[in-house]
Each structure stands twice: as structure tokens, then as C-alpha cells.
Amino acid sequence: MKKTILNILLISVVTAFSVKVVSAQENLIAHKADSVLKMMTLDEKIGQLNQYNDDWTATGPVTIDSTKAIQIKEGKVGSLLNCKGTSRIRRWQEIAMQSRLKIPLIFGQDVIHGYKTTFPIPLAESCSWDLEAIELSARIAATEASAAGLNWTFAPMVDIARDPRWGRVMEGAGEDTYLGSKIAYARVKGFQGKKLGEVNSVMACAKHFAAYGAAIGGRDYNSVDISDRLLWETYLPPFKAAADANVATFMNSFNDINGVPSTGNKYLQRDILKGKWKFDGFVVSDWGSVGEMINHGTAKNGYEAALSAITAGCDMDMESRSYTKNLAQLVADGKVPVNLIDESVFRILKKKFELGLFDDPYKFCNAEREKRELNNPDHPAAAREMARKSIVLLKNENNLLPLSDKIKTIAFIGPLVKAMNQNKGSWDVDVPGVDSSYIVSQWEGLKHRVGNKTKLLYAKGCDIKGNNKEGFAEAVNIAKQADVVILSIGEEREMTGEAKSRSNINIPGVQEELLKALLATGKKVVVLINAGRPLVFNYTAGNAQAILYTWWLGSEAGDAIADVLFGDYNPSARLSISFPLSVGQIPIYYSHFNTGRPALTDDTRFYTSSYNDLSIYPRYEFGYGLGYSAFKYSNLQMSKKKIHHNEQIEVSVTITNTGKYDGEETVQLYLRDLVGSIARPVEELKDFKKVKLQAGQSKTISFTIDSEKLSFYNQQLQWLAEPGEFELMIGASSRDIRMKETFELAD
Numbered sequence: 001m002k003k004t005i006l007n008i009l010l011i012s013v014v015t016a017f018s019v020k021v022v023s024a025q026e027n028l029i030a031h032k033a034d035s036v037l038k039m040m041t042l043d044e045k046i047g048q049l050n051q052y053n054d055d056w057t058a059t060g061p062v063t064i065d066s067t068k069a070i071q072i073k074e075g076k077v078g079s080l081l082n083c084k085g086t087s088r089i090r091r092w093q094e095i096a097m098q099s100r101l102k103i104p105l106i107f108g109q110d111v112i113h114g115y116k117t118t119f120p121i122p123l124a125e126s127c128s129w130d131l132e133a134i135e136l137s138a139r140i141a142a143t144e145a146s147a148a149g150l151n152w153t154f155a156p157m158v159d160i161a162r163d164p165r166w167g168r169v170m171e172g173a174g175e176d177t178y179l180g181s182k183i184a185y186a187r188v189k190g191f192q193g194k195k196l197g198e199v200n201s202v203m204a205c206a207k208h209f210a211a212y213g214a215a216i217g218g219r220d221y222n223s224v225d226i227s228d229r230l231l232w233e234t235y236l237p238p239f240k241a242a243a244d245a246n247v248a249t250f251m252n253s254f255n256d257i258n259g260v261p262s263t264g265n266k267y268l269q270r271d272i273l274k275g276k277w278k279f280d281g282f283v284v285s286d287w288g289s290v291g292e293m294i295n296h297g298t299a300k301n302g303y304e305a306a307l308s309a310i311t312a313g314c315d316m317d318m319e320s321r322s323y324t325k326n327l328a329q330l331v332a333d334g335k336v337p338v339n340l341i342d343e344s345v346f347r348i349l350k351k352k353f354e355l356g357l358f359d360d361p362y363k364f365c366n367a368e369r370e371k372r373e374l375n376n377p378d379h380p381a382a383a384r385e386m387a388r389k390s391i392v393l394l395k396n397e398n399n400l401l402p403l404s405d406k407i408k409t410i411a412f413i414g415p416l417v418k419a420m421n422q423n424k425g426s427w428d429v430d431v432p433g434v435d436s437s438y439i440v441s442q443w444e445g446l447k448h449r450v451g452n453k454t455k456l457l458y459a460k461g462c463d464i465k466g467n468n469k470e471g472f473a474e475a476v477n478i479a480k481q482a483d484v485v486i487l488s489i490g491e492e493r494e495m496t497g498e499a500k501s502r503s504n505i506n507i508p509g510v511q512e513e514l515l516k517a518l519l520a521t522g523k524k525v526v527v528l529i530n531a532g533r534p535l536v537f538n539y540t541a542g543n544a545q546a547i548l549y550t551w552w553l554g555s556e557a558g559d560a561i562a563d564v565l566f567g568d569y570n571p572s573a574r575l576s577i578s579f580p581l582s583v584g585q586i587p588i589y590y591s592h593f594n595t596g597r598p599a600l601t602d603d604t605r606f607y608t609s610s611y612n613d614l615s616i617y618p619r620y621e622f623g624y625g626l627g628y629s630a631f632k633y634s635n636l637q638m639s640k641k642k643i644h645h646n647e648q649i650e651v652s653v654t655i656t657n658t659g660k661y662d663g664e665e666t667v668q669l670y671l672r673d674l675v676g677s678i679a680r681p682v683e684e685l686k687d688f689k690k691v692k693l694q695a696g697q698s699k700t701i702s703f704t705i706d707s708e709k710l711s712f713y714n715q716q717l718q719w720l721a722e723p724g725e726f727e728l729m730i731g732a733s734s735r736d737i738r739m740k741e742t743f744e745l746a747d
């Protein structure tokens with residue numbers, strides 16, 4: 001292989017494509033890719049645009065195809081997905097090395113929140129607001145995945161989501177554009193590491209481009225109907241952040257935007273991504289989404305679907321076979337110029353060179369390294385730390401938590417207490433040869449923590465779903481014997497994720513009735529809610545003494561939960577998504593417009609924008625979360641109260657830990673443009689700082705406000721800051737505003 005390519009490299013006269021080449025290394029890679037491109041037949045070029053599932057596991061509708069090995073040998077496949085483990089991946093690569101030009105395959109997998117060591121689901125991680133911890137989580141995932149032969153993860157999912165009926169809300173970073181953009185950047189940096197080509201780096205993939213989270217009704221795959229302005233202001237920034245982090249690939253989305261399927265959307269993929277943003281990686285379709293343009297009704301057949309997608313800038317066809325079946329004919333018919341195909345192939349070849357696969361197609365297939373990294377003792381410790389930081393304390397009546405070590409008996413009840421794989425949530429990786437014994441269940445975690453000092457009693461009580469209450473009696477009986485009850489309830493992990501939209505997001509089954517039965521004993525109950533989305537749980541919220549939202553915390557769930565229950569970790573997470581009071585309240589998010597008839601309080605609601613039968617507030621707002629400490633905000637200072645466009649305001653505020661536990665506060669800075677050329681949100685997160693404070697300690701933290709933070713897309717889609725008055729809000733949540741000031745942007 002090397003000989004063939006090297007010969008050509010030596011004699012080739014390269015005319016690099018019009019690419020954004022900014023370094024000698026990139027220039028060299030472009031030359032190499034261009035040289036290989038020149039040797040390829042049309043069939044081999046089309047092969048690079050073709051991606052198949054490996055049949056190990058499927059993450060979409062499967063096409064039975066027993067000719068994959070033959071096609072790979074013929075150079076008609078560029079990539080495989082859902083293939084795991086160095087031995088299996090090596091075998092496929094060996095077949096690719098039998099092809100005429102020996103162009104290596106790239107192997108992609110949804111490594112969304114960990115490979116073998118499972119981290120909390122991304123929505124849980126986003127509640128940590130800890131960008132370094134989030135980056136480390138992705139870094140460890142990439143280290144394990146690359147050791148297992150993979151060189152591409154279909155992550156981060158950066159879709160802003162404001163509808164918890166949508167099951168994929170669990171994959172992202174919640175409702176807010178600013179926080180979502182910061183997290184997108186951190187996750188790309190984590191997955192890709194120092195640079196592509198390092199053996200522990202994998203290509204990241206910003207998905208799903210674009211606005212997939214805005215599906216009407218929260219119904220997966222449904223249409224999206226939004227203005228270009230909203231697209232630019234709310235949904236695109238996290239993708240731009242990923243591009244700024246030099247993400248290697250994008251994945252387009254299943255949905256149409258205003259009738260145009262993203263996979264065939266030239267405005268998205270060519271005008272914005274490859275044009276305005278100068279993205280020089282490649283775009284892969286979502287599973288079958290090229291062919292699904294027939295269902296959308298924008299293509300009569302696979303021929304038209306392939307034409308639409310390649311023309312719009314979709315470089316690789318995942319599993320629809322539209323490219324492999326139609327592109328040659330489209331070229332023969334003069335419908336698709338070869339240079340359009342060449343451009344996509346060039347983008348893909350560059351990444352294969354960047355990964356180092358031409359130099360060593362087996363560089364990611366080291367069985368020794370696989371064994372070492374998948375058993376790296378540092379990884380579980382990092383997963384436990386991330387899990388602790390993701391747990392949101394929603395309620396803590398009379399400081400029931402943290403639990404005392406002096407407690408004699410605890411009754412640990414509920415269908416999720418002894419669950420194992422459930423803790424991994426959706427989009428975990430089913431790693432070959434690895435069983436779930438490495439997972440710390442919630443029961444095990446509590447046992448680790450209390451040892452033989454405290455007697456633990458267990459009862460399942462009921463199932464997650466169904467109406468069977470036969471287990472209640474046993475649960476009530478052990479509750480009566482305990483000093484405190486911990487009840488672990490929630491969804492099944494299979495209830496969130498792809499194709500898991502739900503019209504009812506209450507806690508399923510009879511689990512809240514079980515809580516009622518336990519409360520009737522007079523015992524105090526700490527409720528752990530395990531879920532991949534915001535659920536509705538009004539009985540629990542109104543009656544449990546304490547509530548921890550534990551999401552799905554991954555491999556170290558049990559120990560992390562015990563750490564928080566006993567105060568070994570003071571919970572510091574803040575919600576990255578609003579929790580509705582009822583499904584009827586959706587969509588509800590904090591950065592909304594004021595409207596002409598704003599409902600300002602629950603008492604002044606008539607003739608205002610509100611529901612007559614429901615509070616105007618969510619159950620829990622964006623940015624909300626409690627801890628075992630209390631924090632006082634004081635001494636807000638601003639360097640100026642009036643600035644011009646090229647000036648800044650330095651803002652400082654003093655935070656004091658008035659509690660008795662050391663803790664961490666997430667200080668949130670919100671802005672409001674009081675009068676604009678179009679309505680502006682009542683508040684928008686524009687910065688945040690996490691500050692660790694010992695009990696009694698104070699620290700002054702500072703923020704900078706510049707015109708970038710005041711800017712928005714006006715009706716003409718111009719990004720600008722308009723002169724006028726602004727409100728500055730510093731708070732512990734979007735609703736718990738502690739300090740306010742106004743300032744002016746002058747002409």
C-alpha cells in the first residue's frame with residue numbers, strides 16, 4: 001500500500017483544491033489527499049462516500065447485506081459504524097487493505113457518554129456546568145474508544161432542546177444556547193484531544209445539523225418550523241462553537257426545516273457550514289436520511305435523493321445506499337459533475353490522512369492498549385466525580401440531607417435500587433466481552449458507604465411500569481423499621497433516547513403511590529429520581545422531604561449517589577433545562593419574550609399570556625439547584641454604567657458561603673435588552689462562574705460585559721448590538737435573581 005501511494009506522492013504534481021489551508025501540515029495532508037484522489041476511479045470515489053453498519057448492533061432500520069466484505073475489497077465502502085473491538089475492526093481493515101488502492105476504512109460509533117467507563121448522560125453532565133469536567137469525560141471516552149479500534153465518535157449532540165417529550169433531550173446540554181455552546185466546545189476538545197492523529201484522539205461529530213431538537217410536539221423525526229432568525233440565534237450557535245473547536249465532522253439531521261430536509265439543505269451545509277463558517281471537514285448523513293428524502297416527499301426515488309444530498313453538501317451516506325446505487329448514473333447523466341464528488345472524497349481522504357490511517361491502517365488496533373485503557377483505574381474515579389457533579393438537589397426540607405453517619409437503619413426501596421445497566425442510561429456502548437459487573441449499583445454504593453455501621457433494609461416495592469402493588473406491604477414494613485427511607489424511582493433507561501418521544505412524562509406506574517404509602521408510615525423519605533429527561537412528579541415534589549435528581553449517572557452511579565446522600569460531596573449541580581409542572585405547560589423555557597400581556601406573577605394573570613388552570617412558573621427553572629450550603633450575594637460593582645461599542649464593563653460581586661459545609665456555587669449572569677428593534681428575551685444567560693467556598697468564606701468574582709454579549713440577530717439577520725438600556729441580573733438561577741443593575745450602550 002505505502003509503496004503505491006508513496007510513488008505517486010513523489011511524482012505527483014499537486015494542484016491543491018481551493019481549501020482553507022493554514023499550515024504546512026494541512027498543506028501536506030491536502031497534497032496527499034489530492035494525489036490519492038487523482039488515482040481513483042469513479043466507483044472508488046463513490047465508495048468513499050458510502051458508510052455501512054457492521055451488523056454488530058443497529059442504531060437504525062437494518063438492511064441485510066451479505067456483500068459488505070466484497071464491496072470493501074472492491075473499494076466501494078469508506079467507513080463502517082457500530083463495529084467494536086480491535087480484533088473485529090482489524091479484520092475489516094485487513095479486507096480494505098486488499099482493495100486496489102488500499103484506502104483505509106474509518107470506524108464510527110456513538111460514544112456519547114463513555115465507552116466502557118460510562119459517564120452520566122450528557123444532559124446530566126450539562127447540569128454540572130463544569131466545562132473542565134465535561135471535557136475530561138469526553139477525553140476519557142475518546143481514550144477508551146480509540147483503544148478499542150474506533151477513530152470517530154458521533155458526538156457531541158449539540159441540539160438545543162426545550163421539549164422534554166422528545167426522548168433525545170437526554171443526549172444534549174439542555175435549553176440554553178450560551179451554556180450549550182460552551183459545552184459543545186468542551187466536548188469537541190475532549191473527544192479530539194490535542195490534535196487528530198494522536199492515538200488517543202477520535203474525530204468528533206457535531207450533530208444533528210440542524211434544529212433537530214425543535215421537532216414539533218417533541219415528536220422525534222418531526223418537522224421543524226422556525227424562522228431563520230430563531231435558527232441563527234438559538235439553534236446554530238452550539239454548532240458554530242463546535243466548528244470553532246475544529247470539529248472534524250458534522251452529521252445532518254432527520255428533520256426538515258420549514259419543509260427542506262436537512263440532508264438536502266444546501267443553505268445549511270454549503271452556504272452556512274462550508275461557506276460562511278469555512279468548515280473543511282466532512283458531513284455525514286444520519287442513518288438512512290439520504291434515502292428518507294423520498295418519505296419527506298422531496299425526492300421521487302433514490303436517484304433524486306442522492307442528487308439532492310450530494311448537491312446540498314452531504315458528503316457521506318450512512319446506510320441508505322443511495323450514493324452507491326445512484327451517483328455513477330447521476331454523473332453519467334450529467335446531473336452531478338465529478339468535481340462535486342471529488343470535493344466530498346477530498347474532505348474524507350484528508351481526515352483519513354490526518355488520523356494517520358494511511359501510514360498505519362491498524363494504528364488504533366492494538367489489543368494490548370485496548371486491554372490497558374479499558375481497565376484504566378483512573379477512569380472510574382473520573383466518572384464518579386462527574387456523576388457527583390451532575391446530581392441536582394431539588395428539595396431538602398429541614399435539611400434532612402446530608403444523612404448522618406449515626407443513622408442506625410436505612411430502608412432503601414424501589415425498582416432501581418439494585419438495577420445495574422439501567423444506571424448507564426440511553427446511548428451507552430455495549431462493549432464486546434464486558435459485562436455489567438463493573439457498574440456500581442445504587443445498593444452497592446450505599447453498602448460501600450455505610451459498611452457495617454448502618455443496617456440496610458431492601459424492598460423493591462413495585463416495578464417501574466405497571467399497576468402491581470403487591471410489593472407495597474413489604475416496603476411499608478421495612479420502612480417502619482428504619483430511621484429514614486430512601487426511595488429510588490423513575491423511568492426505565494429505554495424510555496429516553498432516539499425514537500422515545502412520550503406524550504406522558506409523569507413518573508410511570510405506581511411508583512408515586514408507593515411513595516404515598518411510605519410517607520403514611522410517618523417516616524421521612526429521600527427520593528432519588530432516575531431519568532433521561534425532566535419528568536412531571538408533582539406528588540413527589542409536594543410531599544417528599546428531600547429529592548435528588550440522579551438522571552442516569554453511569555458506571556459509578558451508586559458511589560456518587562452515596563457521596564451526596566452523606567455529604568461527602570456537597571451537591572452543586574444546576575438544571576440546564578426547565579422542568580414543567582405538566583406536559584400541557586410545554587414548551588416552557590426561561591429566555592422567552594415578554595409578550596404584550598406578560599404574566600408577571602401567579603396572582604396577576606387574567607388577560608395575560610398564561611394558562612388559567614396552571615401557575616406561570618415551571619416546577620423547577622433553568623439554573624435551579626440546591627446544596628447543603630447557602631450563599632449570599634453582595635457588593636455588586638460595575639466599572640461603568642454607560643459604554644460604547646468598543647468598550648467593556650467590569651462587573652464584580654462578592655459571594656459568601658453562609659452555610660456550615662464547604663460548597664460550590666454557580667453564579668449566573670443574565671442580561672436583558674430592554675428595548676430592541678425586535679422583542680428581546682426577558683433574560684439570557686451570558687456568563688457564569690463556578691466558585692468553591694469553604695464554610696464562611698467570601699470571594700469576589702468578576703465578569704466582563706462587551707458588545708458581543710449584547711448582540712443578537714435582528715430582522716435582517718445582522719448580528720449586532722443596538723444602543724439602549726440593558727438590565728444586568730446576577731443570580732443563583734434564572735428565577736432566583738440576587739442582584740440587579742441597569743446600564744446603557746451608547747450610540
Ligand code: GLC
Pocket residue numbers: 059060081110154207286287498
Ligand atoms: C441514529 C442517530 C444518530 C446516530 C446514528 C448512528 O439514527 O440519529 O444520532 O449517530 O444513527 O448510530
